[in-house]
Amino acid sequence: MSAIYPVAEIRKIEQAALRDLPPYTLMQRAGQAAAQAALRLLPCPPHSAAILVLAGPGNNGGDALEAAAGLAKAGCEVLALLKTPPSQLPPDAAQALARAQRQGVHLMPPEQFADIDSAQWTLVIDGLFGIGLSRPLDGDWRSLVQAVNAMPCPVLALDVPSGLDADTGTVVGGAGGIAVTASNTITFIADKAGLYTGDGPDYAGSVELATLAIADQYLPAPNMWLNHPGLFSDYLRPRKRNSHKGSFGDVAVIGGAAGMAGAPILAARAAARCGAGRVFVGYAENPPAYDQAQPELMCRHAADLDFSSAVLVVGTGMGMANSALALLTRALDALSWLVLDADALNLLARQPQLQVQLAQRQHAVLMTPHPLEAARLLGLSTSEIQADRVTAARRLASRFNAVVVLKGAGSIIARADGAVVVNPTGNPALATAGSGDVLSGICGALLAQGWPQWEAALAAVWLHGRAADQLVAQGIGPIGLTAGELIPEVRLLLNQLVQER
Ligand SMILES: NC(=O)C1=CN([C@@H]2O[C@H](COP(=O)(O)OP(=O)(O)OC[C@H]3O[C@@H](n4cnc5c(N)ncnc54)[C@H](OP(=O)(O)O)[C@@H]3O)[C@@H](O)[C@H]2O)[C@@H](O)CC1
Ligand SMILES: [K+]
Incomplete structure (x- = not known):
């Protein structure tokens, strides 16, 4: 139980x-x-x-x-x-x-x-x-x-x-x-x-x-559960032999202001290795020609990307400039599923009219704030968020009509109807730069493969934490685990879960 x-x-x-x-x-x-x-x-x-x-x-x-x-x-x-x-x-x-x-x-x-x-x-x-x-x-x-x-x-x-x-x-x-x-x-x-x-x-x-x-x-x-694979196992489906890359959807990661070019790359690599059919990286400015370590990723200027045909993961290293705001506004207008992270959340906190637009959006939104981002969105202090994480996650989910992942020790996943899941996997190794980018990329990949947003959030958070637990058990962390190292471990776990089902 x-x-x-x-x-x-x-x-x-x-x-x-x-x-x-x-x-x-x-x-x-x-x-x-x-x-x-x-x-x-x-x-x-x-x-x-x-x-x-x-x-x-x-x-x-x-x-x-x-x-x-x-x-x-x-x-x-x-x-x-x-x-x-x-x-x-x-x-x-x-x-x-x-x-x-x-x-x-x-x-x-x-x-x-x-x-x-x-x-x-x-x-x-x-x-x-x-x-x-x-x-x-x-x-x-x-x-x-x-x-x-x-x-x-x-x-x-x-x-x-x-x-x-x-x-x-x-x-x-x-x-x-x-x-x-x-x-x-x-x-x-x-x-x-x-x-x-x-x-x-x-x-x-x-x-x-x-x-x-x-x-x-x-x-x-109940309307609260402890996270475990039984809550999302319906979507751990083996792939049909008769598949092609179009069967597994597109993800477009939007972000990467000057000096932050690595953040969307981490999210995009996680999306690719968690099974998205094609992954684009849309840069707010100066896109690199390609990602040398993962040349499968397609790096472009965000202005040149079609926002309507991919799951959009918006905000990783995006910055707070007007160009970033324009990208967020465009993403909210698009009829695509959205994952909002990092600067997308910080921009939203400053823009009440975008908050209204988000709450009224027809298409699914998944938000992944850490406690400080949650505090900005709710107009509270971080310690007020941490004083009652379940209530804070519920308030965000209901205010924005979204699935919300409130990150931090024991991530809380909340839905607009008040349902809450508390995640038991993960450890302090995840308190490292880029870890949240990897999580948003996993969310994007699962959504692109047709998972509903609730189960996608549960699985992404569980896998992300479990991967860190397994790496730490092997001595890879908690000290010095880097976010990119999570990605192959998450891939392994995801394939194992599908095979075990
Ligand atoms: N009923 C059953 O059949 C079952 C019960 N079960 C068990 O019972 C537990 C709940 O029992 P419980 O309700 O008696 O509360 P409990 O936690 O023992 O403390 C209450 C006492 O502490 C006192 N007190 C409080 N704060 C205080 C403070 N800061 N400093 C000093 N005193 C303080 C408070 O005094 P008061 O606040 O009234 O002044 C009162 O005297 C539950 O956790 C589970 O273990 C399970 O076995 C299932 C079956
Ligand atoms: K006790």
Whole structure:
């Protein structure tokens, strides 16, 4: 399952399921799943492991105590840190505490709370706060999290790393806030966007989902998903033998102001190697005779290109001059599918009348802003965009009637009807010049081959990130991966996906 629900929906699902299940059932399931995940993380047999379980005042703490019981039963030495008096725990958590104590879990005496880093733990379980976190962590909670974050052992967060906003992937309290830096997170019932976007991946580490066997009847139709090839596999079609280059469409990349001639070349090479039948590069000024490394590309003055017969990828290194504005206006007038990137987006942000034209356009538009470009388009600051990436992407999609890819860690793909996909592939190797140009070229190639814009965006973003992940696994990056190196890897992945289907 790849559905993502906002916390408010998870609460409703939980409440509906709890009405039909005996009390304490879901917590037992969560705790048992957490104990199993913890056992898998141990580098030693259970009886040699010393596990510190941090239990908060709510049901996240209950999950942790239930996990503690399971781990003690499996033979681990388990010490639980519980600041809350047992009489103040919610009923399910109180039951979990009683069970943990029956299984031999020891409660840490309060005078040792400040010294948790004096012992060597095999594993720490973070059950301080889950989706009930309502304000920044301060005081003793803050000190506790600081101590955990300095520990060298793996940290398994339950549901969400304590301190992280599960919807937005921001630390509650912003720059002054703090959250647990987990190596692993086991999240319950359904995935949450904040584990995969913004700062979320840096805090959550590797994420595992435990659905707690909640029956489908309790799950509303989602409008958010985690990206995976199943979402676009209908279009991973093998080519017919009876094909010719006209079968796979044309892409025209429009951009390349003086000093930026390489940007459209990167996009165009990506388009060619992701299967577009023919690829043109339309320069705002001074087109090179051809691309020596990829002579298949046809480099021309943009003024000489037919804008009506190709998918147009507009904006890469295009600059902000009047000539660039004229090209963007011409592209918006054309009856072609559009990918708008980089300076096309910056120009749009300055031109309200073009924004109206874009929103009213009949033909599909795919926009690929990074957070600063998104901020310019919405008249916000970059930090306001990053504070809620899902909402920002939705606002752009609805305002411009477009499919929007909001780039950055955990790219968000949003559609005008509010549907959102969060992308889990990719890594900091992609934070390099030209990486966005390659992405826009992949989008253009898939559109030219007849993919609908939604699936084209999902596939392009997934492939782009996955290619970087595979290159990094081979030691090619994250330091020093160059954007052009992504292109053959994306081609390989695309062909593999088609063959596997
Ligand atoms: N119900 C179920 O059956 C299931 C629940 N599940 C689990 O329960 C979790 C949700 O449980 P939850 O609603 O009890 O919220 P939780 O995250 O434990 O925290 C709430 C407590 O923290 C407190 N608090 C908040 N912020 C604070 C701060 N900054 N500093 C200090 N205190 C702060 C808050 O106090 P208050 O805000 O009221 O003052 C309250 O006492 C969920 O993530 C999942 O793990 C799953 O197992 C599925 C089945
Ligand atoms: K937690």
